[in-house]
Amino acid sequence: MTHIKLIHEIRAVKSKKELANIIKAQRISEGVLLDVLNTLKTNITEIEVANFIKKSFIKYGAPILSFPPIVAFGKNTANIHHEPGKSKLKVGDNIMFDFGGTVNHYCSDMTRTYFWGNPSKKQKKVYSDVLHAMELALTKIGRGEKRAKVIDASARQFLNKKYDKKKLALSEVEGFPHGLGHGVGTVIHEWPNFKPKSEDTLPVGCVMTIEPGIYLKGKGGVRIEDMVLITKNGYKNLTDVPKNLNSIILQEN
Numbered sequence: 001m002t003h004i005k006l007i008h009e010i011r012a013v014k015s016k017k018e019l020a021n022i023i024k025a026q027r028i029s030e031g032v033l034l035d036v037l038n039t040l041k042t043n044i045t046e047i048e049v050a051n052f053i054k055k056s057f058i059k060y061g062a063p064i065l066s067f068p069p070i071v072a073f074g075k076n077t078a079n080i081h082h083e084p085g086k087s088k089l090k091v092g093d094n095i096m097f098d099f100g101g102t103v104n105h106y107c108s109d110m111t112r113t114y115f116w117g118n119p120s121k122k123q124k125k126v127y128s129d130v131l132h133a134m135e136l137a138l139t140k141i142g143r144g145e146k147r148a149k150v151i152d153a154s155a156r157q158f159l160n161k162k163y164d165k166k167k168l169a170l171s172e173v174e175g176f177p178h179g180l181g182h183g184v185g186t187v188i189h190e191w192p193n194f195k196p197k198s199e200d201t202l203p204v205g206c207v208m209t210i211e212p213g214i215y216l217k218g219k220g221g222v223r224i225e226d227m228v229l230i231t232k233n234g235y236k237n238l239t240d241v242p243k244n245l246n247s248i249i250l251q252e253n
Contacts, residue, residue, distance in 0.1 A: 008191040012183055013205035019229065021106035022184065022207055023238055025062065026227060028101050029108050030241055032056040040116070042091060042252055046071045046084035057101050066100035066107035066188045077113065077220040080178060080213070091117040094220040095250075100188065107188045109209050110239055111225030114248045126214050127245060130222045133158050133212040137180060137194075138226075141202075141210075142234040148198040152180040155212045156196065163214055176223075181209035184227060202230045207238065 014022065035056050036049060053069045072082040074093040082096075089095065093116045100108040113130075115123060133155035140154045159176060179198070183190035184207045192200035194208070202208065208230060213223030226239035242248075 009203065011185060012191055013203050014185065014207055014229075018106060018185070019207070021103045022108060022227070025066075025101045025103040025106055025108035026110065026238055027240075028057065028060045028062045028103070029099065029110055030239075031060055032099070032101070033097065033110070033112065033241060036097065037114075037250065040089065040095070040250065040252075042116070043088045045089075046073055046076070046082075046087050050084035053097075053099055060101075062101040062103055064102045066102055066109055069099035070096065070111075072096040072221075073116075075218055075220050077222070078215040078217060080215065080221075080223075089116055091252075092120070093117075094123065094222065096221065096223060098223065098225065105186045107184050107186070109184055109188055109225065109227055110241065111211055111213075111223045112241060112243065112248065113222045113224060114250050116250055117252075119249060123220075124245060126216070127222050127248070129159065129162050130212050130214055130224055131243060131245075134210055134224055134226070137210050137212070138228070138235065138237075141228065141230065144233050146202045146230070148192055148194050148200040148202060149196060151202075152194040152196055152198065155180050155210075159212060159214060163216075176213045176215070178211075178213070181211050181225075183208055204230055204232050206230050 050069050050071045071084040073087050073089050076082045077094040077096040095114040098111040137151050137155040140151050180194035182193050209225050211225035215221035228235040228237050
């Protein structure tokens with residue numbers, strides 16, 4: 001029996017022009033992130049930063065965002081879908097940014113977690129573990145793995161062993177309480193999906209996010225997200241923002 005391609009499968013594979021739009025949207029997001037990092041100061045509020053992000057996208061000629069920006073400080077970083085509020089940035093806080101822009105209707109998506117001042121041993125450990133989980137998933141993809149649930153499991157199983165689910169923000173879910181990632185295109189969540197029970201197989205030419213996270217009740221969370229193009233034998237990372245531990249420790253000027 002021949003497989004009839006469904007519309008979501010056709011949409012998932014990006015043409016050169018579509019890919020160029022996604023990459024341009026991502027480069028603009030990276031410019032915005034750099035501007036944001038330069039404006040951070042102790043006692044700035046989440047909402048002030050979120051408004052600055054929106055204005056920055058307008059400045060770069062990309063006024064339509066992929067989704068409302070997530071800006072979270074301190075223990076708010078344990079809330080996956082935190083809406084920016086009046087919380088002020090304090091020394092010792094985790095900072096989480098999750099945002100993206102659009103170019104010609106094509107979306108970008110990126111998450112970075114930073115530390116405001118020197119992080120504790122525990123903060124460093126959680127960050128390093130999430131980064132390692134991401135690298136495990138990328139290694140799987142890099143070896144040509146195309147089964148979504150196998151890729152999801154590579155990151156999830158590592159974090160499951162390290163973190164007791166009773167301490168996690170959403171305690172009924174093992175490991176991190178969301179899929180490892182999703183397709184990106186003219187909408188921010190597109191087929192295929194990285195989930196534990198996903199039956200999806202990644203087609204060559206689709207753009208996926210890889211976004212493991214750990215969320216500790218009352219303490220804070222870490223999520224790191226890159227966008228990658230799936231190639232025949234591996235992937236190409238479309239995100240050009242450092243994520244090694246040294247690069248994410250911020251000090252007030």
